[in-house]
Amino acid sequence: MVAVKGKMVMVGRQDGALFATEALCRHMRWPLAWGGKVKDGCVRCPLHQTTHKIEDGSLQEWAPFPLFPPFGKVVGKLSRQKDLTIYPVRENDGMIQVEF
Ligand code: FES
Structure with a gap:
């Protein structure tokens, strides 16, 4: 996790x-770099397991954890479902460049 242009x-x-x-x-x-899992083309948040596709940021699963009802449903409703922003990135001369 890094800060780039704020x-x-x-x-x-x-x-x-x-x-x-x-x-x-x-x-x-939650900072995804703090325990997030990258697997099968997706990044999964460690807190409530929200999962987004890395290719386009599309939402795959929204806060399914904790699984024990009714807590999972309540936790999921604490905010509206959204896609994850994906930035174009490349490596150039040993530097990683991110485009906003
Ligand atoms: S903060 Fe990431 S799933 Fe809840």
């Missing part, structure tokens, strides 16, 4: 390819 960005690699997303979970703003 924005918090999470930069990572998946299967050797760089990706850059907004750094904070769309559900309750």
Whole structure:
């Protein structure tokens, strides 16, 4: 997680390819770099398991955790469902460049 021009960005690699997303979970703003899992082309927040596709930021699953009802449903309704912002990123001369 890094600050770029006042924005918090999470930069990572998946299967050797760089990706850059907004750094904070769309559900309750948890920093995704703090325990988030990247798997199967998605990033999953460690708090309530909200999952977005890295390719386009589309929402895959919204706050399904905790699974024990009714808490999961209540936690999910604390904010509106949103996609994750994805930024174009490239490596150039040993530097990682993120475009806003
Ligand atoms: S803060 Fe990320 S899923 Fe709730």
